[in-house]
Amino acid sequence: MQFGSSTVENMEQKAHAYREGASGAGKGKTSGGCGCK
Amino acid sequence: MRLFFLTISIFFLSIVYPQDTLFKKKHLTEIDIEAFYSFYTQDGEHSAVTGGIGTEKLHVHGAGFNFGLTYDTSHTLIVESYIDAITSASTDKIDFIVSSASYHDNHVSAHIGYQYTSKRNPFLIGGKYLFGMESDFMSHGFNLWTSIASKDQTRNISLSLVCYFDDLRWGRLAEETGYKPTTLVYPVELRYKQWFDIYHRNSYNLNLGLKQDINRKLSVQLDGGIILQKGLISTSFHRIYFIDSDSVKVENLPRQRLQIPLGIGLNAFINPVLIIKTYYRYYWDDIGISAHTITLEVPVKLNYRFSFYPFLRFYQQTASTYFKPYKEHLLSDEYYTSDYDLSAFLSYKIGLGFGFFPDTRFGKSRWAFNNIVFRYAYYNRTDGLDAHMLSLLFDVRKY
Numbered sequence: 001m002q003f004g005s006s007t008v009e010n011m012e013q014k015a016h017a018y019r020e021g022a023s024g025a026g027k028g029k030t031s032g033g034c035g036c037k
Numbered sequence: 038m039r040l041f042f043l044t045i046s047i048f049f050l051s052i053v054y055p056q057d058t059l060f061k062k063k064h065l066t067e068i069d070i071e072a073f074y075s076f077y078t079q080d081g082e083h084s085a086v087t088g089g090i091g092t093e094k095l096h097v098h099g100a101g102f103n104f105g106l107t108y109d110t111s112h113t114l115i116v117e118s119y120i121d122a123i124t125s126a127s128t129d130k131i132d133f134i135v136s137s138a139s140y141h142d143n144h145v146s147a148h149i150g151y152q153y154t155s156k157r158n159p160f161l162i163g164g165k166y167l168f169g170m171e172s173d174f175m176s177h178g179f180n181l182w183t184s185i186a187s188k189d190q191t192r193n194i195s196l197s198l199v200c201y202f203d204d205l206r207w208g209r210l211a212e213e214t215g216y217k218p219t220t221l222v223y224p225v226e227l228r229y230k231q232w233f234d235i236y237h238r239n240s241y242n243l244n245l246g247l248k249q250d251i252n253r254k255l256s257v258q259l260d261g262g263i264i265l266q267k268g269l270i271s272t273s274f275h276r277i278y279f280i281d282s283d284s285v286k287v288e289n290l291p292r293q294r295l296q297i298p299l300g301i302g303l304n305a306f307i308n309p310v311l312i313i314k315t316y317y318r319y320y321w322d323d324i325g326i327s328a329h330t331i332t333l334e335v336p337v338k339l340n341y342r343f344s345f346y347p348f349l350r351f352y353q354q355t356a357s358t359y360f361k362p363y364k365e366h367l368l369s370d371e372y373y374t375s376d377y378d379l380s381a382f383l384s385y386k387i388g389l390g391f392g393f394f395p396d397t398r399f400g401k402s403r404w405a406f407n408n409i410v411f412r413y414a415y416y417n418r419t420d421g422l423d424a425h426m427l428s429l430l431f432d433v434r435k436y
Contacts, residue, residue, distance in 0.1 A: 007103060008390070008410050008428045011075040015416060015426055019079075021326045021354055021379040 067107040068435040069407075073119075073428065075099040081377070081422030084127035085275040085288070086224070089363035089375030093422055094126040101146075111156055115165060117148040131224055131274045144171045150180070159186030159193075167199075173207040173222045178240075191250040199242040205269055206236045221273040223287055232287040238268035254306045264296040270324075277375055282368045289372050290359060296322040300330075312336045325358030326379065344392045348414075349385070356381035377420050388414030388426070407432040 081093035101119025108114075121144040150165030160183075167178035184195035206218035221236055244262035251257060275288035302316040318330040329352070336346040357379040359372040366373045390412035398405045409431055416424040 007071055007073060008412050008430050011073065011099065011428045012412065012414055012426050015077055015079075015424060019378055019416070019418065019422065019424070020328070020352060020384070021322075021357060 065109065066435075067105075067110075069103075069105040069107075069432070070434070071103040071430055071432045073099075073101055073103075073430040075429070076427045077424060079416075079422060079424035081418070081420070083362075083375075083377040083380075083420055083422070085272065085374070085376035085378070086127045086131060088276040088278040088285075089377065092126045096124045098122045111154050113152040113154070113163075115148070115150040115152060115163070117165075118146065120145050131222065142172050144169065146170075148180075159188070159190060160184070167201065170209070172210050174203060174205055175209060175218070176201050176203045178202060184246075193246075193248040195244075195246040195248075197242075197244045197246075199240075199244075201238075201240040203238040203240070203268075204236060205238060205273065221269075224274055224276050224285075227276075227285060227287055232289075233269055233273065235269050235292070238266060238270065241265045256304045258302040258304075259300070260302075261299045262297070264294075264298075266294040266296075268292060270294050271374065272376070275374065275376060277366055277373050278364045279366050279368045280364050284368060286373070288374050288376065290374060291324065291372055294322060294324055296320070310338050320354075324379075325356065325360075326354055328352065328354035342394050342396075344394075346390045346392070347388070348390065349387050352384045352386075354382060377422070380420060382419045384416065384418040386414050386416045388412060402435075404433060404435045407434045 075097075077095075077097040077099070079093060079095045082091065083089050084091035084093045099119055099121040101117070104114075104116040106114040123142045123144065125142070146167075146169045148165045148167050150163060152161060152163030154161040162183040163181070165180040167176070167180060169176040169178075178199065178201035180197065180199045182195065182197040184193055186193040204218060206220055207222045208214035208217055208219040210216065218236075220231075221233060223232060242262060242264045244260060246258065246260040248256060248258045270292065271288040271290040273287055277286045277288055279286075298318055298320045300316060300318040302314070304315075305313045307313060312335070314332075314334040314336070316330075316332045318328075320326070320328040320330070330350065331352075332348065332350045334346055334348040336344055338344045357374065359370075359374050360379045360381075361373065361375060362380075363375055366375070390410060393409045395406050395408070410429070412426075412428040414426040416426065
């Protein structure tokens with residue numbers, strides 16, 4: 001289980017997942033998740 | 038005589054109650070609770086909802102908690118949950134009614150899992166059930182992981198499998214549908230037909246990682262993965278406009294996408310105060326996108342309570358084979374998107390994080406205030422989108 005700084009970084013990673021095509025598979029709209037456009 | 042009877046009594050008690058149960062072992066329990074909040078705001082001018090033009094103004098307030106209960110140092114129960122409250126000027130354009138229901142949405146996520154850590158060997162294994170839901174989406178999934186370290190703890194190999202099974206229909210939160218999912222969300226003027234005969238999207242993500250200490254001051258990590266997505270890859274409320282027709286269609290992408298990320302990281306422990314962390318990632322997928330990511334983070338420990346860490350991230354990606362800007366697609370194209378998240382661009386992210394580690398107990402209790410982390414980042418893309426991100430985390434523990 002990863003806590004601490006990785007939790008904070010994970011929150012920020014969501015932004016990359018929404019805004020970059022290179023993420024996916026559970027992190028971002030290309031694989032489900034937030035419909036943020 | 039008293040000594041004789043005492044001796045006999047102790048002898049019989051030791052038979053009925055073996056010695057180790059007379060002195061009961063205490064299995065220590067540790068609890069770790071994180072509470073966090075994040076705020077994300079962005080703006081841009083290439084909304085995919087309106088065909089690649091228009092505002093991308095978006096705000097997301099997120100809050101949640103992580104809970105871990107470790108029993109006897111080996112068994113850990115994991116519970117994670119968060120909610121994102123989203124307001125989006127672009128999704129408001131799904132129906133062209135200003136501040137309609139499509140302007141707001143909430144994303145709820147909950148995970149529950151268990152991890153076993155071996156006491157004798159440096160080995161752990163775990164699993165989580167994953168749940169996520171929005172008005173137009175529901176996801177079930179699971180995450181399985183395992184890792185093993187060498188006896189001297191200088192090498193660690195990890196394996197992780199994450200799978201998501203998504204249902205992209207709208208209606209679960211709508212009274213008019215009886216709270217049942219009924220249909221994909223299409224742009225309001227395009228609801229005269231069912232553009233897709235599928236509504237699911239399944240994702241399979243396998244990752245392998247290796248960490249190796251080169252010496253006391255240098256460590257390297259390698260990771261690679263393969264991701265396969267099958268089903269409805271496109272977003273059903275994205276519009277497409279054409280150069281050779283006045284027709285408007287819904288974004289259409291292939292029904293399968295294969296992705297391969299590869300990464301390498303190097304951490305250098307310069308001295309007890311300063312660490313330099315670098316990471317490079319290459320990405321490729323079969324819809325035409327390849328990308329490079331470079332990150333640099335420099336944690337600085339001011340003293341045993343305070344630390345800060347500036348960070349920088351550069352990213353470059355090529356456009357998807359199926360991407361064209363507003364009104365540049367041909368009507369004869371089989372697949373098409375005007376989503377600038379799939380276009381060619383460069384981006385950078387720069388920011389600063391602060392950590393405060395009071396390690397202060399609450400009175401005479403076993404609870405302690407472990408740390409507070411605050412982080413700010415600014416993100417900018419060459420197509421004009423930029424964003425601000427704030428993250429705040431509180432961590433308390435019971436020993």
